[in-house]
Amino acid sequence: MNDKQITNIVILDHQQLFREGLKKVLESEEGFHIVVSSDDFSVVPSILQTEEVDVILMDVNLYLKHKDQIKEEVLHEQDVKMIVMSNDGEEFYVAETMKRGVDGYLLKEMDVYSFIDALKMIKSGLAYVHPKVSHDLVKDYRKLASNGVEEEPQVQRPLHLYTKRECEVLQLLTDGQSNREIAETLSISEKTVKNHVSSLFKKMQVKDRTQAVVRAIRNNWVEL
Helix, strand or coil: CCCCCCEEEEEECCCHHHHHHHHHHHHCCCCEEEEEEECCCCHHHHHHHHCCCCEEEEEHHHHHHCHHHHHHHCCCCCCCEEEEEECCCCHHHHHHHHHCCCCEEEECCCCHHHHHHHHHHHHCCCCEECHHHHHHHHHHHHHHHCCCCCCCCCCCCCCCCCCHHHHHHHHHHHCCCCHHHHHHHHCCCHHHHHHHHHHHHHHHCCCCHHHHHHHHHHCCCCCC
């Protein structure tokens, strides 16, 4: 499995059924190879020494339990992407994990296609936070950026920079909506939404949704 087109993955999760199900799904997708699937973090250091690993998919609780060891033994490996996964209702972990340098935050409830797309995005070098939890990350950033100031600045839509529709899409991205949800809200096709999002990324000179939303909040272009 030395082909550079192959993504070598380590899965770490306490739940065997989820772990084995995820392994089966990913290995059915061309280009993915599961190096090991385990509930024991102690296998990671030896695996990194003996195997080529591109991505580590880890349950968020397992990640936080070993966060200091991960920082020393995993995150310094620049070629390894660290992705945490959580169940619905555990969104409050997102800010803490992203601050610690993980590359992605996925929900276990995601459909297969969205999960695989997110995995490919992260492998390509982009950060990914599931839309459902990105709003919590943004609110945390806003709190830090404002240094505790309670007064909300007046929103100034950037109509001088982007089209009216792009501004609407940017607001809905901030609200944590997926492309499909944005399409339903605006009564347009999902393909059109993707075109607007791509146009926004290019104009804003950002690589992903989180960067776009953080910049929008920093400039008071959107409402929270």
